[in-house]
Amino acid sequence: MSLTFFTPGPAHLYPTFEQHLKTFVENQLGSISHRSQQYRDLHKFTVDQLRTLLNVPDTHAILFLGSASEAWERILFSTVELESFHLVNGSFSKKFYDYSNALNKYAHLFEKPMGEGFTADEIAVPEYAELIATTHNETSSGVQMPVAEIHKLKQKNPSKFIAVDMVSSAPYPALDYSIIDTAFFSVQKAFGLPAGLGVWIVNERALEKSKSIRNTYSIGAHNDLPTLWKNAQSNETPATPNVMGIYLLGKIAEDFNRIGVQNVRKETEHKAGLIYDFIEKTAGFSAFVKEKAFQSQTVIVADVEVPSADIIKNMKAKGIVIGSGYGAGKATQLRIANFPATSLQQTETMLHELGKL
Amino acid sequence: MSLTFFTPGPAHLYPTFEQHLKTFVENQLGSISHRSQQYRDLHKFTVDQLRTLLNVPDTHAILFLGSASEAWERILFSTVELESFHLVNGSFSKKFYDYSNALNKYAHLFEKPMGEGFTADEIAVPEYAELIATTHNETSSGVQMPVAEIHKLKQKNPSKFIAVDMVSSAPYPALDYSIIDTAFFSVQKAFGLPAGLGVWIVNERALEKSKSIRNTYSIGAHNDLPTLWKNAQSNETPATPNVMGIYLLGKIAEDFNRIGVQNVRKETEHKAGLIYDFIEKTAGFSAFVKEKAFQSQTVIVADVEVPSADIIKNMKAKGIVIGSGYGAGKATQLRIANFPATSLQQTETMLHELGKL
Numbered sequence: 001m002s003l004t005f006f007t008p009g010p011a012h013l014y015p016t017f018e019q020h021l022k023t024f025v026e027n028q029l030g031s032i033s034h035r036s037q038q039y040r041d042l043h044k045f046t047v048d049q050l051r052t053l054l055n056v057p058d059t060h061a062i063l064f065l066g067s068a069s070e071a072w073e074r075i076l077f078s079t080v081e082l083e084s085f086h087l088v089n090g091s092f093s094k095k096f097y098d099y100s101n102a103l104n105k106y107a108h109l110f111e112k113p114m115g116e117g118f119t120a121d122e123i124a125v126p127e128y129a130e131l132i133a134t135t136h137n138e139t140s141s142g143v144q145m146p147v148a149e150i151h152k153l154k155q156k157n158p159s160k161f162i163a164v165d166m167v168s169s170a171p172y173p174a175l176d177y178s179i180i181d182t183a184f185f186s187v188q189k190a191f192g193l194p195a196g197l198g199v200w201i202v203n204e205r206a207l208e209k210s211k212s213i214r215n216t217y218s219i220g221a222h223n224d225l226p227t228l229w230k231n232a233q234s235n236e237t238p239a240t241p242n243v244m245g246i247y248l249l250g251k252i253a254e255d256f257n258r259i260g261v262q263n264v265r266k267e268t269e270h271k272a273g274l275i276y277d278f279i280e281k282t283a284g285f286s287a288f289v290k291e292k293a294f295q296s297q298t299v300i301v302a303d304v305e306v307p308s309a310d311i312i313k314n315m316k317a318k319g320i321v322i323g324s325g326y327g328a329g330k331a332t333q334l335r336i337a338n339f340p341a342t343s344l345q346q347t348e349t350m351l352h353e354l355g356k357l
Numbered sequence: 358m359s360l361t362f363f364t365p366g367p368a369h370l371y372p373t374f375e376q377h378l379k380t381f382v383e384n385q386l387g388s389i390s391h392r393s394q395q396y397r398d399l400h401k402f403t404v405d406q407l408r409t410l411l412n413v414p415d416t417h418a419i420l421f422l423g424s425a426s427e428a429w430e431r432i433l434f435s436t437v438e439l440e441s442f443h444l445v446n447g448s449f450s451k452k453f454y455d456y457s458n459a460l461n462k463y464a465h466l467f468e469k470p471m472g473e474g475f476t477a478d479e480i481a482v483p484e485y486a487e488l489i490a491t492t493h494n495e496t497s498s499g500v501q502m503p504v505a506e507i508h509k510l511k512q513k514n515p516s517k518f519i520a521v522d523m524v525s526s527a528p529y530p531a532l533d534y535s536i537i538d539t540a541f542f543s544v545q546k547a548f549g550l551p552a553g554l555g556v557w558i559v560n561e562r563a564l565e566k567s568k569s570i571r572n573t574y575s576i577g578a579h580n581d582l583p584t585l586w587k588n589a590q591s592n593e594t595p596a597t598p599n600v601m602g603i604y605l606l607g608k609i610a611e612d613f614n615r616i617g618v619q620n621v622r623k624e625t626e627h628k629a630g631l632i633y634d635f636i637e638k639t640a641g642f643s644a645f646v647k648e649k650a651f652q653s654q655t656v657i658v659a660d661v662e663v664p665s666a667d668i669i670k671n672m673k674a675k676g677i678v679i680g681s682g683y684g685a686g687k688a689t690q691l692r693i694a695n696f697p698a699t700s701l702q703q704t705e706t707m708l709h710e711l712g713k714l
Contacts (some may be wrong), residue, residue, distance in 0.1 A: 010387060029363065030370050031370055033364060033367065070566050094568065103578050188597055195387075218459065218575075221429070240543065244552075
């Protein structure tokens with residue numbers, strides 16, 4: 001039986017994935033040299049499609065890493081000599097904070113319980129913090145930080161770097177890269193691809209900082225920003241890249257561009273609206289994130305009265321896979337991914353079946 | 358026209374690759390949770406197949422990274438507080454050395470020109486070096502360091518860690534892991550897979566060292582050894598892994614195990630013998646690596662009298678892709694990969710066509 005995945009990543013693969021994969025194999029792209037013009041054209045195609053999709057200006061490079069987690073490390077190496085500042089309200093924002101400590105930086109913390117969100121006005125950034133680490137979409141708790149609040153936070157602190165974790169929401173958030181220094185995501189979430197590739201969007205200001213601090217502090221050796229940036233200028237990567245992942249990402253981004261990013265975002269909101277509506281109106285379900293402004297549009301977390309494992313099992317019998325809660329919420333919550341790969345009709349079917357349980 | 362790739366990576370894909378990829382897609386393995394039993398079984402299958410293939414004892418973990426280059430960094434972070442020592446005779450062994458400097462370690466160097474090799478007897482390891490970095494197969498120059506010399510070097514320096522770069526030779530070198538602390542490779546070489554996955558074999562002694570130094574020196578944040586190791590105990594990874602790459606690697610390793618690693622190695626030697634024989638006997642060709650003991654069995658470098666670009670172009674017209682020389686050797690050398698994905702018959706055809714030019 002073919003399954004439909006509403007899991008928050010790895011997630012349902014985008015409907016065109018198989019066709020793109022077939023083209024990749026037929027054209028023997030898995031064997032091309034990563035120092036050939038053929039590769040550089042492929043690389044440029046993906047970067048160009050992402051640039052269009054996410055409206056990324058030429059002040060920012062679009063770089064490829066092994067995973068989005070690697071971006072946490074590379075951002076800290078590149079922009080922080082001594083101190084970073086982290087908004088933490090779930091497991092993944094906490095890991096960004098942990099990475100800073102592991103790199104022997106001083107990591108400041110403003111922490112809220114799982115399920116709660118942040119507004120710019122309540123945040124006092126420590127004076128010596130060089131980086132503000134925000135999470136647009138906390139995959140563990142289903143909390144989003146509204147893009148307007150992220151922009152406002154940076155505008156209040158223009159001298160600091162601001163990083164946006166949009167691992168499980170891109171291309172949904174319409175970030176303004178004239179304000180945002182760096183952001184990152186991985187491909188196994190809303191892009192509907194197999195895991196194994198992280199995308200790092202980063203500006204010249206971060207590059208300059210990394211160059212200015214590297215004589216005093218290590219900025220890392222593998223995929224350090226100056227080397228990545230230099231290679232990206234000629235559409236290459238320092239090490240052999242995940243050519244298949246980069247190719248597939250470019251083709252999916254092209255598909256999104258054909259639909260239009262505004263339409264992709266509108267459909268995301270429409271489907272999210274249906275899911276939240278169901279959760280609010282159905283006995284035994286309630287939204288874990290109470291404040292509407294903080295409710296994620298891409299990873300929707302529901303408290304459930306019956307054990308979530310039972311619901312997941314019964315839904316799977318119908319060919320629909322729903323995610324469990326994360327960590328402490330594993331037994332009592334559902335996480336329902338709302339990515340472009342699952343259509344409006346599949347979403348309606350999923351909710352219909354959930355309602356019949 | 359379908360091409361046969363004799364390039365040193367990305368390389369020709371293994372003949373069974375397409376079938377394994379098809380199975381992966383049909384079973385929707387790109388969407389499974391990396392915290393599920395289904396994933397843990399898949400992960401364990403690949404580790405078990407690699408353990409059998411490479412004869413890796415339980416004292417060593419088999420870990421997955423984004424690329425083999427990442428292994429350079431993680432080995433340095435894990436085993437070196439202050440000083441490392443590098444045998445450098447080409448571009449990739451040089452990069453391992455560069456990584457050590459970039460991490461603010463003191464990197465000692467014993468350097469030889471491209472094309473020359475190392476024996477254990479001529480190597481004096483600096484007293485305070487904690488790690489000896491060796492390269493079994495220098496992809497840039499086609500020089501191998503005989504496995505017996507690597508073992509001897511470690512036996513002469515039992516208190517040091519020894520690392521073996523076998524990026525472009527595994528599973529060819531029969532390393533003795535009762536002696537070797539750590540080794541690594543990537544999948545786009547002799548395993549005949551698309552790039553995007555590195556494999557790191559590392560022992561408990563390195564784990565203990567990383568734990569003992571982490572309070573004084575950063576051992577990195579992303580894929581740090583203690584976290585990777587802990588996750589590997591339950592057949593998981595800290596971040597979302599390249600599930601597709603790990604699955605395909607397990608299936609190719611299984612294919613190799615069916616053939617038998619001794620047979621895979623024998624065929625490698627047989628084909629390498631044919632290629633070196635051709636180079637020695639054909640006017641206009643000569644082996645770049647003069648000493649037989651140092652001639653790589655998997656990446657064979659030939660000096661050519663006509664511009665290598667012309668040979669490469671003419672061969673490509675016949676559907677055969679040969680690699681150019683690396684760096685300074687680009688115009689005057691050919692690099693011919695000799696991996697399991699290209700059969701004896703394909704090798705004979707390639708040499709036949711090369712002889713007709």
